[in-house]
Amino acid sequence: MEFLNIHDYDGRIQNQQELRIMKNSKLVDFILHPLHNTKDYIESANILFATFEKIEQKDYLNNFVIPAICDWPGQINLRRAITLRLNKKDNSGIPSQILSLIPMIGPLHISLNSRETLFQIYHFFFEMIYHNLFGENKILAQKPKPRLIDLILNLTFYGWKNVRNLIINHFGNTKDIEYLTMIDLLDNSLPLTLEIYTKLFRCGFYEGYLESIVKIWVLFQRLQRHNYNKAPLIFLSDVFYWTLNKHPIIDILKNNLPIFNDYFVENFH
Known part of the structure; x- marks a missing residue:
């Protein structure tokens, strides 16, 4: 969490704001x-x-690649198609252009799934806060809408920041497993899920991301989140x-991280 404590991201995010404007996106079909x-x-x-082939020259995909930023099904199925093409070539029935696609897991999907997973695992705790x-009398669903999950997680995190020092000083170096579990949730897992996309990715902080x-x-591994x-x-x-x-793509990724975003498709949905 060192990166989250000593860096001010607001300026960087503001500099990347134009990359999230829908007017720069073109819906071709x-x-x-x-x-x-x-x-x-x-x-x-x-x-x-x-x-x-209609909007560009016919050999466009022979000279350029297209990053395909997608969710887990999109990533895994495109990779299967690419593998089939590489192994069976023309016998696969898959056009060679498929090799010009570079499937990448969408950072927004990483963020949304991590928040949802954390919320469901610790539902008992967030339900008490809710x-x-x-x-x-308010009923909190086991799997509420992402906006409500986001609200509860943020309220919990900022509430914790206000009382953290008081709690830490009171309990000291206790080894109680329940206490340490909650500290791990509030100090590590919660800020990680909240800031991996909204701050680290959006500001283009490649190393931190x-x-x-x-x-x-x-x-994900510890919480046994399937696929993710x-x-x-x-x-x-x-x-x-x-x-x-x-490979030259790594420099493009480092210098233009916020472009590799699934925000536009999800926002259109």
């Missing part, structure tokens, strides 16, 4: 299509390739490979 398996994603990719704030991806993977206990590892594997081989 809107197609209703199921996305349940790899075949569906291949069909959708073919639509994308046909669109690029009742204390809004009344005992990369370190937080490692921490968020540990959190693997998604950060895939991203880290790609980054370490690009770094080791000095």
Whole structure:
């Protein structure tokens, strides 16, 4: 949490504000299509390739790559399609343009899933806070809307900041497991899930974001979050490979991190 304590991100986020403006996004087509398996994603990719042939030169995808920022199903199914193309080549029935896609797990999905997972695991605790704030008669669903989860987590975090020193001084170095569990939640897991996207990613702080991806993977693994206990590892594997081989994409990622964002698609939804 060192990065979160000693850096002021507000200026950096303000500098990247233009990257989140929807007017800079172009919707080239809107197609209703199921996305349940790899075949569906291949069909959708073919639509994308046909669109690029219309708006760009025909050999565009032979000279450029397209980062595909998506959720877990999008990432894993596109990677399966790429693997099939590499292994079976033309016999796969998958166009070679699929190799120009670079699937990446969306940072917004990482953030939303980490908040949801943390909320569900510690629901008993957040429910007590919710009742204390809004009344005992209010019912808190096991899986409320993301906006409500975000509200409760932020209220908890900023409330904890106000009383933290008092609590720490009172209990000292106690080794009680329940106490240490709550301290870990409030001091480590909670600020990590709240700030990995809203501050570290959005301000383009590459080193801090990369370190937080490692921490968020540990959190997903510890809380046994299905699929998302693997998604950060895939991203880290790609980054370490690009770094080791000095691939030019790593410099683009470092210098333009906020561009690799799934915000626009999710906001359109």
